[in-house]
Amino acid sequence: MGRLKGYEAKRELKKTPEPKAKIPAPSKKQGLRFVVQKHDASHLHYDFRLELHGVLLSWAVPKGPSLNPADKRLAIMVEDHPFAYRNFEGVIPEGNYGAGTVMVWDEGTYSVPDAKSKKEAESLMDHGLKKGHIFVQLEGEKLKGGFNLVKMERPGQKNTWLLIKKNDEEASTKDVTKRAKSAKTGRTLKQIEKEES
Ligand code: MN
Numbered sequence: 309m310g311r312l313k314g315y316e317a318k319r320e321l322k323k324t325p326e327p328k329a330k331i332p333a334p335s336k337k338q339g340l341r342f343v344v345q346k347h348d349a350s351h352l353h354y355d356f357r358l359e360l361h362g363v364l365l366s367w368a369v370p371k372g373p374s375l376n377p378a379d380k381r382l383a384i385m386v387e388d389h390p391f392a393y394r395n396f397e398g399v400i401p402e403g404n405y406g407a408g409t410v411m412v413w414d415e416g417t418y419s420v421p422d423a424k425s426k427k428e429a430e431s432l433m434d435h436g437l438k439k440g441h442i443f444v445q446l447e448g449e450k451l452k453g454g455f456n457l458v459k460m461e462r463p464g465q466k467n468t469w470l471l472i473k474k475n476d477e478e479a480s481t482k483d484v485t486k487r488a489k490s491a492k493t494g495r496t497l498k499q500i501e502k503e504e505s
Contacts, residue, residue: 311363314387324404325504327392331362339417342446343394346488348497349408354485356383356471358394358418358444360433363388366446373451375480377473383457385467397492398504409501412492416448433454443474449491453478 312329321328341359346352347368357364367383374381397412408474420436421443425427436442440459446452454474462468473479489496495503 310354311361311388315389315392318405320404322460324400324486325398326396326400327390329390332391333382334362340426341391341394342416342418342444342448343412344414344448345396346372346413346497347406347408347409348410348501349400349406354413355386357389358433358442359391359394360430362383362391364391364393365437367457367469367471369428372485373473375451375453375473375482375484377475377479379473381471383469383471385469392489396488397495397500399501400441409497409504411490411495411497411500414448414450414491416446416451418444418446420444430438440469450484450487 310331311321312331319326341499343344343357343364345355345357347355354369356367356369356373359365366386366389368386369381369383392416395412396410396435400407420429420432423432433442436457440461442457443454444457445454453476456470456472456474458470458472460468460470490500493500
């Protein structure tokens with residue numbers, strides 16, 4: 309269905325506990341959601357997701373986010389995910405796309421500077437996506453403050469972006485990925501794997 313065609317095409321949704329491809333009715337409530345999932349698939353990575361128009365824009369970040377403005381973290385844009393995916397913590401069974409353990413590493417809301425409503429924030433996001441430069445203010449448990457997503461203009465690499473912390477009060481040289489427990493359940497990847505398989 310629409311924006312989630314790519315998501316559906318990659319999965320046999322009867323064989324994985326991941327959410328169905330459903331787009332919820334739009335909510336006027338303030339506070340666009342973000343989530344970062346730690347995903348122990350064939351290669352450990354972090355999935356950075358921003359709510360937009362009822363789906364989650366998604367980037368795979370191999371090294372994970374950094375609070376250090378000097379770090380430019382490679383972020384590969386992947387297929388939009390269902391809004392419900394933000395709550396998914398569990399194990400994708402062997403033989404399925406992305407097989408491995410998923411943790412809700414961080415979650416919260418994001419805002420777009422100068423947007424006075426959710427609608428305005430979403431239209432600024434649409435514009436940023438087209439332009440190849442998104443700036444969001446995160447209010448999570450681990451990630452806070454401004455983050456830039458900048459699209460690389462390289463032929464043949466149309467999904468390549470960089471995730472870069474803004475130099476603000478929340479910037480830090482501490483390695484935030486050392487904080488390795490779920491923001492939702494406090495569990496480690498090992499515990500999730502054990503309890504959800
Ligand atoms: Mn992933």
